[in-house]
Amino acid sequence: MLARVKSWLDTVSYWTEQYGPIDGPRIAVRLKLGDHSRKPFTLTLPDFPAPIWLRGGTVDTRVFFHVLAAKEYDISDTAQGKELRRRYDALIASGAQPLIIDCGANIGLSGIWYARQFPEAEIIAVEPDQSNLEIAFKNLAAYPNVRLVNGGVWNTPSPLFIVNPDADAWAFRVEEGEGTIVGFTIDQLSQGRPILIVKIDIEGAEKALFRSNIGWIDRTDLIAIELHDWLFPKAGTSQPFMRAIAGHPHEVAMRGENLFFLMSGER
Template sequence: MFQTINYWTRQYGLNYWTKQYGLIDGPRTALQYKLGDRSRKLFALTLPDFAAPIWLRGGTSDVRVFLQVLAVKGYDISDTAQGKELRRRYDFLIASRVQPLIIDCGANIGLSGVWYARHFPEAKIIAVEPDQSNLEIASKNLTAYPNVTLVHGGVWDMPSHLSIANPDAEPWAFQVEEGKGSIPGFTIDQLSEGKPILVVKVDIEGAEKALFRSNTDWMDRTDLIAIELHDWLFPNTGTSQSFMKAIAGHPHEVTMRGDNLFFLMSGER
């Protein structure tokens, strides 16, 4: 997540809000957003078609997360062939009376959980976040979505004890490291309990290096992996290599939106 707030506000200013929400709600929402960001306090952004307000901490990366996830719709691939196939698989599971499972690794303030809950309302969503302050905001944002379960922790390739390596970072940039910390590190197998997975969303600030280095059998029962890679953040360390090696062993198709890559697993589903 390296785009600047100036870029997003230029691209998604008043004209964007008016087009999105109309001549009355659009300017109101734009003003609410602008004043809230400047306040440097917790504020509620009320969107016309949302069941509950979106809570953001003004003057922090929360506002950029909102723009990327909900305004720019960074996880929306519904207009691609891969997105249409994912929807078909979701509908098939519902018709078969099987609840789809989505695992949100790096939930931050819960906005990706909001997005998935709105677009896959019958799915069970497990949202994992290591930072307690982010979890507090996420719990407010997800109150209206009972199909989302918040989990305090990180994701790793083995059950682990983790800690925040950079506690002074922006709220969207916390990195975890293995050690004697008090944050539990869960495997995807633990979170999924061995069940088939519709989507695993991964935005974990470089921890993908550990997540995909071993114990990746869960990929065989996953339909889609949505991932942001972080080689740009950790140059010369091969952060993405374990993922690239793991995904190479699974037939797939790939599409891209913004910072995210979407790997749709091929084969019978």
């Protein structure tokens, strides 16, 4: 009993530190009650234009914590993040619209993060699972610069299917085969344009994505990626990415589960 009370007090303390003495406890209570309801619920955050939709009793609250509370895509305090911001500003000053491709959009929270950080960018958010897409459409409705795409990312335009449909909503994996999911290449999604950011969290499919057709790396400023060797030991999941990235001068930053590869050279 005492352990549960301490855990709850620690939770309230965390959210209070994040959002202040009024909003913090309110958010903690809403998350607790909503997660136990096992139904979709909304969470209102200060300065956000619309409520966040989450599914109670799922991993959605953990995704919310990682992306919007712990801010695991935020590298603005690093030298690499400052250089990325300079390139974003330079693109806008030149009259070009920065492009961000979000591979593995899940319920749209990473799309919200990028839309708020880079409001002048066009963001293409790609997600293969229908249940995730239904929540993502709600979450991204208030962000007109985000376009949600039903599909997966692959090294070739191939039909895909989800191999673990009973997995947690953030752990769906796709494979090439007789499926109904459209597999898009980065070249198809970007249509040859320069890319500011490619964010990749695709549960091991990076092994396929980087085995061929990787010329798009030359016109990308930043690759934000979660690698999955921990999930597939001895499968060499990260090796195609490591080989691909080794041929390009880069600098690396790290935050949470993600590595951020800023491409060096003139931009």
